[in-house]
Amino acid sequence: MNSAAAGVLVLAGTPIGDPADAPPRLRTELAGADVVAAEDTRRLRRLTQALDVEVSGRVVSYFEGNEAGRTPELVEALLGGARVVLVTDAGMPSVSDPGYRLVAAAVEQGIPVTAVPGPSAVLTALAVSGLPVDRFCFEGFLPRKAGERTARLREVAADRRTLVYFEAPHRIADALTAMAEVFGAERRAAVCRELTKTYEEVRRGPLAELAGWAAEGVRGEITVVVEGAPEPGPADLEPAELVRRVAAREAAGERRKEAIAAVAVEAVLRGHHRVEDLALGQPGLD
Structure with a gap:
């Protein structure tokens, strides 16, 4: 469709705790929205009171239990030119919060989607x-x-x-x-x-x-x-990886024999390989 006449969907990040963390644009967007879709309208009311901002647009609920049914209604408002601001209880909509379904529907219709960056847990x-x-x-x-x-x-x-x-x-x-x-x-x-x-x-x-x-x-x-998984030591590696490590040492300036010996010693210290297996028995290392 031609999105020239369409409104804009604004995903507005909200504070994860301290209201003072709210970005200035959040106040502007809430005050100027035609429609504010909120995961919890009561929390929205507390937030607007803390930010000292008045919402003049229509406020509707948009949460896990009703987002499938309410999404078409919001898309219709967007197609009619409305500026729809979506807020969840804390953080950014769509990130483990309602929002993805509405964003996908808006994108499918060619409706512009933007965001107000905010605090992230x-x-x-x-x-x-x-x-x-x-x-x-x-x-x-x-x-x-x-x-x-x-x-x-x-x-x-x-x-x-x-x-x-x-x-x-x-x-x-x-x-x-x-x-x-x-x-x-x-x-x-x-x-x-x-x-x-x-x-x-x-x-x-x-x-x-x-x-x-x-x-x-x-x-x-x-x-x-x-913490991520630790990098595997030489004893846990496939022959191809051992070859790669030797090549990396060579590229850094070590002579081939020294590079093989160093990788072999590392593996032996782990107790899973014999030096002769690494230096003589592995493809590419003899």
């Missing part, structure tokens, strides 16, 4: 976790059922990226216990609770230790950051 937790943040994977909420949860964790057990999860207070102990079983008891993690709020708390330690702590009961909004 994912990025905030990563920043304070003390774990590597150069590469990470957001996994959202784990399945409620134990078997499905374990299966999901196994899918990423070997992922070297830092992993980020959301979890409910009443399930956090079980989730951490499952992580310790699948990822290993000593895998480092951080449980970030009530970020930016009065009782903010960040617990760091091995997964098994954190699971024991959580067994006593944890309250509040929770984000879990888990």
Whole structure:
């Protein structure tokens, strides 16, 4: 369709705790919206009171239970030229919150979609976790059922990226216990609770230790950051990877014999290879 006459869908990030973190544009968008679709209209009212902003447009609810039915209504308003602002309880719409269905429908109709960047529990937790943040994977909420949860964790057990999860207070102990079983008891993690709020708390330690702590009961909004899988040592590697490591040492200036010896020693120290297997028996290393 021709989107020239269409309105705009605005995904507005909201504070994850402290209202003072709200970006100035959030006030502008809420005040100027033709329609504000809110995950919880009561929370929206508290937020607008805290921001001292008056919403003059129509306010409708848009949550998991009604988003399928309400999406066509909002798309119709957008096609009619309305500026629709979507807000969820905290953070960015569509990120483990309602929004994806409406965004997909708007894109399909050629309706412009933009966003008001705001606080993010994912990025905030990563920043304070003390774990590597150069590469990470957001996994959202784990399945409620134990078997499905374990299966999901196994899918990423070997992922070297830092992993980020959301979890409910009443399930956090079980989730951490499952992580310790699948990822290993000593895998480092951080449980970030009530970020930016009065009782903010960040617990760091091995997964098994954190699971024991959580067994006593944890309250509040929770984000879990888990260290990625360790890089495998030479003993855990396929012959092709051993060849690659030798080649990398050669490229760095080592002589071939020295490079082979260095990789072999690393493997022998792990107790899984003999020097002659690496230096003579592997393709490309003789």
